[in-house]
Amino acid sequence: MDNDIILLGHGSGGKLSHQLLDDLIIPKLSQSLASGGQNDAALLEISGTKLAFTTDSYVVDPIFFPGGNIGDLAVNGTVNDLAMMGARPLYLSVGFILEEGFKKSELALILASMRSAADSAGVTVVTGDTKVVPKGKGDRIFINTSGIGVLEHGLRIDGAGGRVGDQVIVNGSIGDHGIAVLSAREGLEIDSGIRSDSAALNGLVEELLVLGEGLHVLRDPTRGGVATTLKEIAIQSGVTILLDEESLPINPGVKGVCSILGLDALYVANEGKLLAFVAPERAAEALAIMHRHPLGKDAAIIGALTESSEGRVQMKTSVGGVRGVEMLAGEQLPRIC
Amino acid sequence: MCVGVPMQVISIEGDLAMTEVDGVKREASLMMLDQDVVVGDYVIIHAGFAISKLDQEDARETLALMREVFTPELMG
Amino acid sequence: MKPMNYLDQFRDKELVAGLARRIRELTAGREKPLTFMEVCGTHTMAIYQFGLRTLLPPEVRLISGPGCPVCVTPNGYLDRAVALCRLPDLIITSFGDMLRVPGSSSSLMEERAKGADVRVVYSPLDAVQIAVKNPGKRVVFLGVGFETTAPTVAGSILTAAALGLDNYFVLASHKTMPQPMGILSADPELAVDGYLCPAHVSAIIGANAYRFLCEEYRVPCVVTGFEPTDVMQGVEMLVRQALAGESKVEIQYSRVVRWEGNAKAQSMLAQVFTPFDADWRGIGILPGSGLKIAEAYAAYDAELAIPVSVEELKEHPGCLCGEILKGKVSPFDCPLFGRTCTPESPVGACMVSSEGTCAAAYKYAR
Numbered sequence: 024m025d026n027d028i029i030l031l032g033h034g035s036g037g038k039l040s041h042q043l044l045d046d047l048i049i050p051k052l053s054q055s056l057a058s059g060g061q062n063d064a065a066l067l068e069i070s071g072t073k074l075a076f077t078t079d080s081y082v083v084d085p086i087f088f089p090g091g092n093i094g095d096l097a098v099n100g101t102v103n104d105l106a107m108m109g110a111r112p113l114y115l116s117v118g119f120i121l122e123e124g125f126k127k128s129e130l131a132l133i134l135a136s137m138r139s140a141a142d143s144a145g146v147t148v149v150t151g152d153t154k155v156v157p158k159g160k161g162d163r164i165f166i167n168t169s170g171i172g173v174l175e176h177g178l179r180i181d182g183a184g185g186r187v188g189d190q191v192i193v194n195g196s197i198g199d200h201g202i203a204v205l206s207a208r209e210g211l212e213i214d215s216g217i218r219s220d221s222a223a224l225n226g227l228v229e230e231l232l233v234l235g236e237g238l239h240v241l242r243d244p245t246r247g248g249v250a251t252t253l254k255e256i257a258i259q260s261g262v263t264i265l266l267d268e269e270s271l272p273i274n275p276g277v278k279g280v281c282s283i284l285g286l287d288a289l290y291v292a293n294e295g296k297l298l299a300f301v302a303p304e305r306a307a308e309a310l311a312i313m314h315r316h317p318l319g320k321d322a323a324i325i326g327a328l329t330e331s332s333e334g335r336v337q338m339k340t341s342v343g344g345v346r347g348v349e350m351l352a353g354e355q356l357p358r359i360c
Numbered sequence: 361m362c363v364g365v366p367m368q369v370i371s372i373e374g375d376l377a378m379t380e381v382d383g384v385k386r387e388a389s390l391m392m393l394d395q396d397v398v399v400g401d402y403v404i405i406h407a408g409f410a411i412s413k414l415d416q417e418d419a420r421e422t423l424a425l426m427r428e429v430f431t432p433e434l435m436g
Numbered sequence: 437m438k439p440m441n442y443l444d445q446f447r448d449k450e451l452v453a454g455l456a457r458r459i460r461e462l463t464a465g466r467e468k469p470l471t472f473m474e475v476c477g478t479h480t481m482a483i484y485q486f487g488l489r490t491l492l493p494p495e496v497r498l499i500s501g502p503g504c505p506v507c508v509t510p511n512g513y514l515d516r517a518v519a520l521c522r523l524p525d526l527i528i529t530s531f532g533d534m535l536r537v538p539g540s541s542s543s544l545m546e547e548r549a550k551g552a553d554v555r556v557v558y559s560p561l562d563a564v565q566i567a568v569k570n571p572g573k574r575v576v577f578l579g580v581g582f583e584t585t586a587p588t589v590a591g592s593i594l595t596a597a598a599l600g601l602d603n604y605f606v607l608a609s610h611k612t613m614p615q616p617m618g619i620l621s622a623d624p625e626l627a628v629d630g631y632l633c634p635a636h637v638s639a640i641i642g643a644n645a646y647r648f649l650c651e652e653y654r655v656p657c658v659v660t661g662f663e664p665t666d667v668m669q670g671v672e673m674l675v676r677q678a679l680a681g682e683s684k685v686e687i688q689y690s691r692v693v694r695w696e697g698n699a700k701a702q703s704m705l706a707q708v709f710t711p712f713d714a715d716w717r718g719i720g721i722l723p724g725s726g727l728k729i730a731e732a733y734a735a736y737d738a739e740l741a742i743p744v745s746v747e748e749l750k751e752h753p754g755c756l757c758g759e760i761l762k763g764k765v766s767p768f769d770c771p772l773f774g775r776t777c778t779p780e781s782p783v784g785a786c787m788v789s790s791e792g793t794c795a796a797a798y799k800y801a802r
Contacts, residue, residue, distance in 0.1 A: 032545070213384060213558075276382055279383060282381065344488050358363060358533045359362070360789065362636030391595075391704075392701040407585060407588045408560070411584060412636075412639040414442055416440075418691040423445055423446075430457075431453075
């Protein structure tokens with residue numbers, strides 16, 4: 024096995040990604056990354072003002088997919104990273120790397136989507152940069168967005184905040200984005216009717232802040248899916264999370280594609296979903312808040328934190344058995360076996 | 361080693377069928393099937409091929425019998 | 437009520453609980469547990485994904501046999517695939533299952549990272565379409581799998597022939613199922629009280645294919661589907677046979693499997709492939725247990741049509757895969773499991789495929 028090169032799996036959000044971060048990037052670049060790398064954004068204090076600062080790059084293929092494109096993904100993704108820290112997102116920067124030969128009409132569509140997404144989220148793009156690389160050196164368009172938000176409350180919401188007894192709540196169906204993108208990819212030719220759930224979650228998060236000290240963790244399960252995100256939080260918080268398979272909201276179309284390709288929806292990316300860890304006595308209230316919001320109509324309690332541990336995730340299956348949920352090494356691949 | 365899904369035939373053109381499960385559609389080849397299929401039948405799809413028909417009556421009977429024997433307390 | 441899709445109805449929680457209860461009643465108090473072996477990677481996965489072992493009593497043990505076609509594919513096959521993908525103007529097409537499998541020094545995934553054109557497809561017919569769309573390139577499909585998959589690969593070769601393609605090839609490493617079950621049954625060290633026979637392989641070869649196991653080795657065989665109620669009912673049927681001292685073939689998966697199997701698929705196999713003595717990694721050479729491309733279709737055989745020099749075979753020492761594939765030892769008994777042998781850096785065959793015995797145990801049962 025050649026350990027000297029970067030593999031696609033290093034970008035998939037699973038174990039290989041973590042290894043790259045822990046073994047190479049954090050030691051070489053900055054120890055501050057250790058905490059900022061675990062949470063969705065870095066928390067900084069400048070002259071008494073608490074800020075959240077984050078960055079994300081977007082390389083999705085295909086760049087246009089049912090329900091969205093790389094542009095609105097780039098805006099919503101960074102807005103959401105700030106929102107997951109409980110920050111109010113304010114300003115974004117945008118960096119484009121364009122491949123020579125990329126169609127201006129496609130760029131125009133992407134830009135329009137970005138503007139629309141930014142307006143919906145209430146953020147402004149205030150600075151940016153554009154570079155062009157020769158044909159063959161870039162996959163049409165790569166986008167990086169960085170964002171700044173303010174924390175206007177004293178709450179500490181991060182991955183280490185999970186407490187035994189907490190209820191895990193998701194705001195809607197899982198696996199939509201990843202399956203929408205996969206269905207559109209050449210070679211798989213599946214007509215699923217599934218659309219990406221790409222959306223800005225800061226509005227929903229603002230509503231949830233009334234839970235105050237009862238809101239312990241917020242995170243958006245993007246690449247690697249719900250399973251990977253829960254495993255990360257379980258390790259950070261030092262707890263065991265027990266999921267209830269029957270409570271997982273999954274669209275029938277997502278189930279269908281997963282059946283055909285041998286995939287597990289728990290590992291499929293989401294772009295408009297958050298996981299909230301809420302103190303048990305506030306869980307019903309949290310659910311009600313979500314149900315009242317357009318992005319939370321299908322919200323459900325999907326699990327609970329059962330005990331302290333080195334960080335485990337287990338699931339009670341739909342037929343009453345119990346199984347472990349681990350982090351994948353790299354990207355999930357379709358299988359026939 | 362045989363991930364295969366029951367899918368319903370919604371249209372047939374020669375050796376190809378359009379099949380559907382839970383609203384998801386995928387074309388499948390009927391080339392290796394030794395049974396006749398018509399629209400509405402269920403087939404098991406593996407790697408883009410129908411490998412066998414699913415006998416719907418047998419399926420319903422199997423379920424009914426299993427329910428009678430193993431969950432009699434739930435029967436009407 | 438939900439419409440019948442023949443999937444969810446066979447995942448009924450109450451039925452599974454009722455079946456588990458019956459199995460407990462039948463086996464309560466047994467001193468020596470009953471040991472049943474499944475020989476299909478899809479069964480391995482289904483049992484783990486639904487957590488079925490946690491529903492069975494300690495008197496019933498489910499073990500995995502050599503049912504993972506990727507796991508029993510010799511290293512040399514991967515090495516040849518790696519050598520092929522380093523050739524110019526050549527596209528390797530494969531099921532997702534093969535991508536991470538390590539050969540002697542590399543894997544397809546690593547080769548892709550270094551610039552090789554390696555594409556995951558869902559169907560061998562998709563690979564044929566890639567050949568149609570890329571007339572200037574050679575397209576090689578990696579044909580791995582048992583009797584469920586081999587006819588689909590045969591179908592792709594027949595389709596390529598009908599289209600008059602000269603740039604579609606298959607690197608075949610198919611294996612057939614019943615032979616290893618006979619070898620295992622003949623092994624005095626292995627005491628298997630019954631086989632859960634594979635669902636979809638049996639749809640092709642027919643339930644009659646397992647009669648010899650009952651007649652020669654007196655082992656009960658139940659052809660079982662992949663859904664949780666199917667598996668539990670299959671186990672229940674095996675328990676009843678074992679307790680009654682019977683050994684016959686029964687079909688649990690009667691909605692799909694017939695005694696004679698699928699004659700059309702069988703004739704496609706006979707037309708496009710020839711049986712030969714295949715090497716099962718971890719077990720050895722089993723007579724008549726493999727399928728290679730028949731002479732009439734030699735033009736589509738990548739091994740003959742595209743000669744490459746393949747690196748020297750390097751097997752990894754110290755792993756217990758052979759014993760695990762024969763069901764003699766569990767992953768947890770292997771000193772390498774979870775330590776030096778993990779899904780990210782697999783040492784042996786059982787960890788390489790996502791539905792290999794060790795990979796499944798690592799992911800679902802630690």
